[in-house]
Amino acid sequence: MNTGSIAFILISSALVLLMTPALAFFYGGLGRRKNVLNTMMLSLAPMAIASLLWVIIGFSLSFSGTGAVIGNLAHPFMNGVNMLKNTLFPTNPIPDGLFSGFQMMFSIITVALITGSVVGRMRFTPMLIFMVFWLLLVYYPLAHMVWGGGFLAKLGAIDFAGGNVVHISSGVSGLILALVLGKRRDYGHLDTRPHNIPFVVLGAGLLWFGWFGFNAGSALAANGQAVNAFMTTNTAAAAAMLSWMLVEYLKVGKASAVGASTGAVIGLVAITPAAGYVPLWASIIIGLLVSPLSYFMMSVVKGKFGYDDALDAFGCHGIGGMFGGVMTGIFATSAFGHKGLIDGNWSLLGANVVAVVFSACFAALITFIIIKVISLFTPIRVSDRAEAVGLDDSEHQETAYPTFLGLDS
Secondary structure: OOHHHHHHHHHHHHHHHHHHHHHHHHHHHHOOHHHHHHHHHHHHHHHHHHHHHHHHHHHHHHHOOOOOOOOOOOOHHHOOOOOOOOOOOOOOOOOHHHHHHHHHHHHHHHHHHHHHHOOOOEOHHHHHHHHHHHHHHHHHHHHHHHHOOOHHHHHOOOOOOOHHHHHHHHHHHHHHHHHHHOOOOOOOOOOOOOOOHHHHHHHHHHHHHHHHHHHHHHHOOOOHHHHHHHHHHHHHHHHHHHHHHHHHHHHHOOOOHHHHHHHHHHHHHHHOOOOOOOOHHHHHHHHHHHHHHHHHHHHHHHHHHOOOOOOOHHHHHHHHHHHHHHHHHHHOOHHHOOOOHHHOOHHHHHHHHHHHHHHHHHHHHHHHHHHHHHHHHOOOEOOHHHHHHOHHHHHHOOOOOOOOOOOOO
């Protein structure tokens, strides 16, 4: 083991955890004033649920056994996971417990990403129940299939930091939830602008900062691959921010803070599966191309089909993750351990396309089943009155911006 790598992954783990409250600010600012606390709570709740579930059973199901789809129960409550040595994963220069902790942070942010599609209309308790079963039936199997030696790994597909496992799964699952729940009561009739743009900028900035741990830390060592992932991450985000602002300028004549923030996040999503495998110049192409694609999905396709993906979780994470997975198959080079299409290898691109399609279909099907089963036992959508009043009051009896009578004390 290497003490430098241990320190690096400890810091990276903390950075990835920071991304979840960062997402709460990002989503909270994008939503409506009367729902901001509920929106932020939907992001914060996974910090408790996913952390405990990971320790109890999640790590074991994701990273044990040789099953094609799911792991086994060899390590319940982290039994047999060494906090001092790398006995389970001897090629990692860090203890098994630290590897587990780093991976745990990914499960937290992934389930939080889903909630952006359903803000303003889904009951809090059914959403918490959904999170538990989604982690068990979607996230842990995908993590095993991609990173734990399951069939997608054996197929030859690669996903450096979570294009399939994190972004495609969350984006597609969010879309399914939005379709099952239906549109917000005033969708299409009332202009619902972001209520707090400084929150959006703050959240995007902290997400960008945390993403260095997300991607560079996925090298699992303080090495050259981590350096490459760090640089490609920043470059793709910068290119995507710039291309989003350019698209906005061509479309409406002005660039916006919300658009710039959104473009940066989309660039971070798209580079995630590729960060450690592609050269720096390729990250510029990935960033420049992904923003126009996501912009088209959010402004044209979403309007044409009329689905109410409230904060565009699918347009950002679903589309960005799919695009990044395909680009990984194209731009991965032998210099970083994998030969993609630019090195004359079609098989990696084919394997990645299969993984992208499978991940999307798997997440969609299981999400649909989970939410339909939950709806048999409890209402999943708030009442029309509760939606009109706002979920901060109806679900939490709190107000984000209270009005005080008299002078401030």
